[in-house]
Amino acid sequence: MNAPKIHTHELPNLERAENGVVMRFAPNPSGPLHLGHARAAVLNDAYVERYGGRYILRIEDTDPKRVDPDAYRMVQEDIGWMGLRITDIFYQSDRFDQYYKIGGDLIGLGGAYVCTCENEQFRVLKQAKTPCPCRGHTIEENLELWQKMLDGAFYEGEASLRVRTSLDHPDPAMRDFPAFRILNEPMHPRIEAHVYPLMNFTVAVDDHLMGVTHVIRGKDHIANTRRQKFIYEYFGWNEPVYRHYGRMGIEGVVLSTSQMREGIRSGMYSGWEDIRLGTLRALARRGIQHEAVRQVVLDIGIGETDISFSWDNLFAKNRDIIDPVADRFFFVPDPVPFAIAGATAREAHALLHPGDGKKGYRTLKFEEDVVLPGQEFQNDVKMIRLKDLFNVTVDWSSGSPLLTYAGEALSDARAQKAPIVQWLPAEGATRCTLHSPDGDIQGLCENTVRTMQDKVVQFERVGFVRIDSVTDEGIIAYFCHK
RNA sequence: GCUGCUAUAGUGUAGUCCGGCCAAUCAUGUCGGCCUUUCACGCCGACGACUGGGGUUCGAAUCCCCAUAGCAGCACCA
Structure with a gap:
């Protein structure tokens, strides 16, 4: 066994980071974390690790x-699983009073105005670079309207607070974007409010108040960064260093939380842990190690190129971690019973790990009746070696295969190019259902696997699996990768 | 439509800022071989890319221009 050769691309250095950094991971608690979150979370974590400083979790x-x-709970669990070095935790829902105050300050600076236009009407005016009637309010009028908003004088959709930018800004996305809105429902699970701040306002305010020095987020936030800079400018705050990495598409899974939620609701998925999902808990359930996720994210880096995430690359990292430590066991898919003629009862000893004899071995009793993988008999094999046991010849003359003891010598099996297959005693094996993204496989596995709950093991010639549950009914395992 | 970002092998990535050391790195993948009582691991080998077109230059993956493609934003979402 060799030490896992982990080589990961070095992340580029960050400017203005020599004296430490303050960074943040800022998820929306709409569901558990997925691979997309992991990228943001790990990248930021890695830089805090490199430069030292604080790592803020901002909900x-x-x-x-x-x-x-x-999701409040699930996000925390997922962060724990990833092993992020979080130093501070904030909930934006605890900070509404500050947002209201600073919103008022912004109005006082002439940087925002209360807009009571209909949304669609404003959109049309904006495209035409034309100010809406509300833009002409004086600061005093705005302050008054703002107070009315806070006092509940407006209903949902009737008023918003807009940041005054530049109406002839070439990018329509920059023109007078909203900072607060009114919402009468649904109720917020943590607080009572009807004036809600929008992300471009809260992010700018919080990044400043929390002393965030570096922001690393996806390219989809580039426009938001530019919007947030307007707020920085009004207040004269120092801007953090921004880096935007490219979009990451993931082959084969839905990453959108809302789509996953809908799939779960409709019964298409069993839950957030359904192994067909890209959530971190789904990966964990299959036996993906958090360190493999971290490595693959660091390997991808912070390039601005849009990329498509490759499961192969993740699996390779995971295999590097798992292969040296995963115990080996026999699992017989589609088990077919056979009686072996001419063999004497005995015990077979098979290494728990072929590269690490110190781990010892497991013992399998042979007493004539065994089960073998059905698919080994699809073509007319003449000889098979039962791994760690002996050779058998296969006689097809009666139509169905008859197996007869054919000696111990491995060299005979080699000479005959006999397949070496996993086997189990017909009496003394445990039922096992192996769930894989491609479907379920019914089979039998060694009884010892009963002691491996929550561990990742290798089913020889099948692949790495995680033992999810052990009951009297049998074992449930999840396929990880080859 | 407007605004912006990106463009190296099947996938990810290095090199691009400061042109020559790049007939382009590493990993993954695929194929072949070796090793092996697993179709895992390990070892050896092969395959495979600078989006296209102009320009600057003695010389361009690297600089400039144009084109094309992809992505994002133009939400009272984050």
Whole structure:
């Protein structure tokens, strides 16, 4: 066995980071974390690790429509699984009073105005670079309207606070974007509010108040960064260093939380842990190690190129970690019973790990009746070696295969190019269902696997699996990768 | 439509800022071989890329221009 050769691309250095950094991971608690979150979380974590400093977890729960009360817990669990070195935790829902105050300050600076236009009407005016009537309010009028908003004088959609940018800005996305809105429902799970701040406002305010020095986030935030800079400018705050990495598409899975939620609701998926999902808990259930996720994310880096995530690359990292430590066991898919003629009862000893004899071996009793993988008999094999036991010849003359003891010598099996297959005693094996993304496989496995709950083992000639549960009914395992 | 970002092998990535050391790195993948009582691991070998077109230059993956493609934003989501 060799030490796992982990070589990961070095992340580029960050400017203005020599004296330490303050960075943040800021998820929306709408569901559990997935691979997309892991990228942001790990990248930031790695830089805090490199430069030293604080790593802030900021729960961005300012949209009650997109808050799942369970997600507060799930996000924490997922962060724990990833092993992030979080030093500070903030909930934006605890900070509304500050946002209101600073919103008022921004109005006082002439940087924001209360807009009571209809949304669609404003959109049209904006495209035409034309100010809406509300833009002409004086600061005093705005302050008054703002107070009315806070006092509940407006209903949902009737008023918003907009940041005054530049109406002839070439990018329509920059023109007078909203900072607060009014929402009458749903109720926020943690607080009572009807004036809700929007992310471009809270992010700018919080990044400043929390002393964030470096922001690493996806390219989809480039426009938001530019919007947030307007707020920095009004207040004269120092901007953090921004880096935006490219979009990451993931082959074969839905990453959108709302789509996953819908799939779960409709029964298409069993839950957030369904192994067909890209959630971290789904990966963990299959036996993907958090360190493999970290490595693959660091390997991908912070390039601005849009990329497609490759499961192969993740599996390779995971295999590097798992292969040296995973115990080996026999699993017989599609088990077919056979009686071996001419063999004497005995015990077979098979290494728990072929590269590490110190781990010892497991013992399998042979007493004439065994089960073998059905697919080994699809073509007319003449000889098979039962691994760690002996050779058998296969006689097809009666139509169905008859197996007869054919000696111990491995060299005979080699000479005959006999397949070496996993086997189990017909009496003394445990039922095992192996769930894989491609479907379920029924089979039998060694009884010892009963002691391996939550561990990742290798089913020889099948692949690495995680033992999910052990009951009187049998074992449930999840296929990880070859 | 407007605005912006990106463009190296099947996938990820190095090199691009400061042109020559790049007939382009490493990993993964695929194929072949060796090793092996697993179709795992390990070892050896092969395959495979600078989006296209102009320009600057003695010389361009690297600089400039144009084109094309992909992505994102233009939400009272994050």
